[in-house]
Amino acid sequence: MNIHDIIFWILSLWAIVCAIFVVVSRNPVNSVLFLIATFFAISGHYILMNAQFLAIVNIIVYAGAIMVLFLFVIMLMNLNTDTEPQKSRLVHFAALISAGSLLLVILSAFRYANLTQVPITDAGDIGLIKVLGKTLFEHYVLPFELSSVLFLAAMVGAMVIGRKEVVEEKTK
């Protein structure tokens, strides 16, 4: 077991434990924080796999921007207490069983897959910005443009949804 493996296991454990806490903690704010922690662990994995750019983006976009947005909304709604009504124990148990079975079913498929001998090749520089940028703008230019369309749509949507209706106010 080399250092690589050890880091992998630590990061994995970290990620899973934090993920579980995301699910089980009663206070949404805690969930957010644990989720950010999970993202950090995942970014760690990215770095381990030599995908530095993604690791950074993950932290900046995900852990940074998106999660802050979450936090912001939670705070805005004053939900930062554990007031969330809990589902019954039965539901918790059922959720656990369901997710467990899902995992089990998928993994059972791989029982026969005989994947053990496939190592991750040590190809070095595909995770670098230069390579990614080239790929993005050569092969993935259409998706790139489309993502802007998507953003536009989301923007229009968020505005339609978010804006208070003038007519509605008037009629009230």
Place this chain on the structure above:
Amino acid sequence: MLLILLLVIPLVTGLASFAFRKTPAVKTWALIGALATLVVAALSFCGIKESIPEANYNWLPSLGANFSLQGSVMALLMTLLTAIVFPLVFIAQWNKDIEQPSRFYGLMLLAQSGLMGVFLANDLLLFYFFWELALIPVYFLAGQWGGKDRIKTSFKFFVYTFLGSLLMLAGLIYLYIQTPNGSFDYNTILATGASLPIASQGTLFILFFIAFGIKMPIFPLHSWQASAYEQTLTPVTIVLSALMVKMGLFGVMKWLYPVFPHVDEQFYNIIMILALIGILYGSLLAIVQTDIKRLVAYSSLAHVGLMIMGIFAQTENATNGVITQMFNHGITITGLWLVVDMIERRYQTRDLASLGGLAGAAPKMTIALVVITFSSIALPLTNGFVGEFLLFLGIFESTNPNHITFMVLAGLGIILGAIYMLNMVQKVAYGEQKSLVIADMSLNEKISIYIILIVIVVLGVYPNLLLQVL
């Protein structure tokens, strides 16, 4: 060309009927249309001895479906029956008020067009098309006019038959897929059907048969019949029992029996047994009915049972018997329904116990009732006889190991038939007069009934008139 006219005249007159606003106008228009169809049907039937008329037009080239019609003897006979029945019904209906007449006559004529198509289609897809086209107007007719349970019963009828059609559709498409280059042509279908493995033929046979069996109907798929007949308006009942029933039989004769020639003989046996049960069951049930329409409905089950047996007896005589009987039964049952309708309208009830004394009050109607009744129980020298005779003979000659048992048990039907029919006559016609104001037939009723009586007697005395074209 005549074949096309047979389809187009009712279709066009039917669609045009919807536009009429005034009752007398639409009645006249519909009758003119029906009579025109009758003329065309008669013309094409007269030409049958020279050649079998055909018509072929491109329809869906990408599917291999053509608009092809063929007037085989059986088909033309059935179209003739259809063409005869409608004007008769219209005439008998002449002096009766009906709500929304334009819709009524329009739908009736559309149904006629559909029926014509069913009998004439020589392309499987076209056949299926018309099969449904005939059903839809009848559903609307049955749902809009009739007894108070009509919505329920018409829907039951519709779902029932539609389910059958859908099963047939599954079989039909499967069969189509098996054709060498995707064709619905009759001959291609015949060749393909015969070339399928026996097991597939069996499955398809069952699917097709359920569709036809529901329409006929065969025991135990008959449960829509009595209630539908009971609740519908008589003209619709006539379309149902005189014509749509024949669709099922016709379908078996043209599209089932020849298409899957190699199915297990056991199927035939089972169908024969079911038909036999239908004969006895229908007859016994008819005996205990208190509603005159239900009685006739169950009698129809019994009659059709015999025809089904005839089809699957696989003998020449039986086949000829079936064709003859299909025509004759159509005529007879039309007459029976018309008389039953007149009785119902006059007594304002269908309950056999409250009827009686018709013979004293309306002797002409009674004569009609008696003659039609005896035609229905196949008395010689009425049209009912020769068909049943050929059927019995054909069943008897069948190579089925149980042929004698089948024939004898089916023969019990003629005894039971006499029981329920004479019961009906006794309860309706005989006894003391129950009501004082029972008018005899009016002129229009006379016209249609007398035509039926004439056909009954002429075809009874000289059946060769019909048989010679077979």
Place this chain on the structure above:
Amino acid sequence: MTQLVYLIPLFPLIGFLLNGLFWKSMPKKLAGIIGSVAILASFCVALGIFFEVKSGGVPDKGIVHIFNFISVGKFSVPFAFLVDQLSAMFLLIITGIGFLIHLYSTAYMHDDAGYTKYFAYLNLFVFFMLLLVLGANYVVMFIGWEGVGLASYLLIGFWYKNKEYTNASKKAFIMNRIGDLGFLVGLMLTIYNFGTASYHEFFGQLSGGIGTMTDTGYMIGTGMTNAIAICFFIGAMGKSAQIPLYTWLPDAMAGPTPVSALIHAATMVTAGIYMIARSNALFNLAPMAQNMIAIIGLATVLLAASIAIKQNDIKKVLAYSTVSQLGYMFLALGVGAYVGSLFHVMTHAFFKALLFLGSGSVIHAMSGEQDMRKMGGLGKHMPITKFTFLIGCLAIAGLPGFSGFFSKDEILAAAYAKNPMYYYFALLGALMTAYYMFRAYFYTFSGSFRGTEAQKHHLHESPAAMTIPLIILAVLSVIGGYVGLPEVIGEHLNVGHLLNEYLSPVVQNFDVHHLSHSTEWTLMAVATALIVIMIIIAKAVTKKEQFKEATGLAKVLENKWYIDEVYDFLIVKPMAWIAKILNNVIELKGIDAGVNGVGQLVQWGSTRLKNLQSGQVGSYLFAMVIGIIIIFAIGIFGLFYA
């Protein structure tokens, strides 16, 4: 003349059509005239044909082709008539007696509202009856066969307002239908095995006897012939009122009395005998069927005669008497004495028509009363009726010199030759016949009147239109027997059995042994002596004129051995019960409920399934995940194990 044979049924048909189509506008007198004249015309033609046949001058084997009735594929049945000795004889009986009865009816039915209708029906009956006997094949015979059933139905239910009467007519038709089914099956068997329904072809193929091949390639065996013969006999059972299908005939007395005379005594009921005699070639090859016919005939003789003993309705007595006499005819057929049977058909037609018409005359005088207990002493008021009725009684009782004697004697002799036991039982039946007929005669015509004053006042002799047929028939009842003198008498007078000679080209007795002269004389003497004794007993019994409540066997007899009740219990009730069960349980609760149940199942499933849609997105997600798990499981299972 033979070619004109189509005229014979045509006249009645025209009569029927005229009376039937113009029933409303037809003057009453004219209706009777049309009806009667039509039959008379037929009779004349029949007479001409009879003489032509008798002289042997019939062309084309007597077959007259009218038109193709059924001709389809390989199957063909012509509508053809066969003129031969047998049919000619029946033609005469039918049209002759038919005419007399029409004539009689003009008076008898004079006051009835349905006068025109009556003659229309009667002509229709004659038409079908003529078809029956004229047909050159079984199909045409079947047409007539069912047709007479129809006419009988219409005439029994002539007074349709009475429910009893219409019940009787229905019963008659349905029982006949049961027999008809037998006929039909026999017909099918014939066509199936022999490929033809025509008499000539059929009998031609049979002439080879057992073991030869039919045209369709089947070997003729006794199994086949017995089966066909028995089926035909079942048909005959229905039409000719044999056990177990006889019960309709007594009930059929509901119709007008002339109808009973014509249809239910003289003509229609003998159709079965005609059919079997016509098919003698077949029955000769079917020994089992023959035995069956003989035994059933004999049983019918005894059963019907025993019932007739205790009947009080004059027409019922005659009806059971008819059944009984028909039994004799079948006995004769069963022992192979076809000619004897036909002989008895003829004589029976004379005297039974006479008796019925006589009873009709009585009933006419009694204003519709039929119960003998209310009659008595009528002889004083209606001498002609009394006298002719007496002749009829003597004839049916079989006293020497009267027609019944000769025909019955021939049957008894043949029975004795076949099996003495047959003879003893048949003789017993003959004795009972003598007893009940004279019981009826004495009750009716002698003693004092037991009816109401009003009836007494009304008593009168019938008009000439009624008495003339009576007289003619009385004469025939006396002389009719001389066409078939038994050998023991005939040889002295140098006269043969005329009927036998006449019929020999078509029908010949089969396997009938000749008795020695001494035996025959003995039999005749014993029978005659016993019959005279029975008549004396009848006179003695009827003297008392007491009508007590019957007990014991008498009650059983009075109630006709409870056969109707037994039928009701064994057949009618169970059938109604089964039908009810089928209707209420199988149809409504089973099939119908099943079909509706499918609809309800859909509705039910719908109300169940809608609970899945609880409105809570959490449960949706749950259900979705569980569904996904199941799909994955199936997919993986399918991947590895399927």
Place this chain on the structure above:
Amino acid sequence: MKPLIATAVFAILMMFAALTVKEKKSLTNFAAILMLGLIGLNIWELADYNHLLANAQAAPDLFAKMLRVDNYALWFNVLMTACSFLYILLTGRSIEKVGVHVGEYYSLHFFILCGVFLLSTYNNLLILFLGIEILSIPQYILAGSDKRNLKSSEAALKYFLMGAFSTGILLMGIVLLYGAMGTFDIHGFNFYATGTLSVMGIVGVMFMLVALGFKVSAAPMHFWTPDVYDGSPTPFTAFMATIVKVSVFFAFMRLFMEGFANIDPYWKVLLLGVITGLTLLIGNITAVYQQSVKRMLAYSSIAQAGFMMFVVIGSNAMAMKGMIVYAVAYTIATLGIFGVLLKLKDYTYDGFNGLAKKHPFLALVATICLMSLAGIPLTAGFFAKWFVIAAALEQAYTFWLVVFALVMAAVSLFYYFKVIMAMYFKQGDPELVSEITTLDKVVMTVIICAIIVFGIAPDMLLSWI
């Protein structure tokens, strides 16, 4: 390519129009004109492509094989755009009443159409993913656009949560497929050549199946459908249930036909068969219970999805025809019935009572549309069913599934004909929310004529492929 760009441009144009134009009606007219333009562009594109083909040039390699354009997809786009045009004409008046942001609503429709075009021409799982998202996100918003109505918000939330969840599943599927195949290009998939990774591919297929099944509301991923369709503003329900849905089906079919062409047919039929059967069962049976016609139509769309699953099962030449015919038949019939529904005040069955007497034209339109949905001959719906069944039957192992489907089609009469019975056989006094305008009449006439014409000659729809 032209229409794709145009959708984005038109969407933006609509946004600007929303800023400047205050008249709602003008916005609708503008949207209709833009849609007409889009139809023109689509036809131009189709003609262009045919021109290319005629000059014996190979199909253009678009954007590094991100897109794959062919006659078939372009024709589909033309048809869908035409249906969208009909949709706007038919429901424009109702859209105006949903809320204040009419311009934005139309803009979102154009974005959705962008997704539709992507889904019809995608060649890469990334485009599939983006297409689905571009298609979905505006739908979440449209579902919640009626802010006066809590039901609308509820629909939006439910749709969004479940949709996001399914996005996760879709991505997992894409990743596993990529893991197995090493490419996102659906033409690069080969289930036999991947050796030890094949299981991963198969699991990926299952994930994809589930995710796409969610989008087309196949059971057991259908739960969102009734609530969302019911809660959303009715005109948007009509759009979601028709054009959006069939477009996803189009993508679904192409994925199985081109991407997963060589997976074991038995396995494919087993898995898809379970889903199809369940969809048919739940859709049809539950629809019977419904009291509201709108909600019934939601279940009906599930049931119809069950039939459309047959094109996925079939994934053959017949399925391609079936896809087109079904898409058009189902879309126009559903639009027609929604068009009638929008005119009525009461969406329950009782609201239809006696419609035939009072408004025979509406009743006729509804009847023909419902008959088409039920698959009765002489309507386009019949051939729709015909083709998909034929497609399924060309695939082995499907016979009994087809029989089951047809039995379920008979069950569908229970709810479709309930409306017809209410209209024709029952008495009542249905109220309308607005007058039937000439435009309505024209559009509805076009719809019923189309249904009947395609019901007699479906070849007209197939002439371009």
Place this chain on the structure above:
Amino acid sequence: MPIQSYLFLSFSLFAIGVMGVLMRRNAIVIFMCIELMLNAVNLLLVAFSKLHGDAGAQVFVFFIMVVAAAEVAVGLAIIVMMFRKVNSVDINILNRLKN
């Protein structure tokens, strides 16, 4: 590292995300759990990217993030809208739409 380690890890995170979705009633937390699922996918994608030596997969991850961001925008807007109306983010409160 063998690929299945990443598979296991990724599936585990995915399953935990699913569990969270099923377990929680708070719409925001559910949404976060979905984000967790997306991240599990991202992780696997990067692993495969290494496996196949293909930068496209990493670009794909980039797009997933983009889409996630767009979804978050819309999603949070919807949740806020709901909160405004019912003053809660409990998904079980919204159950007006049902059979």
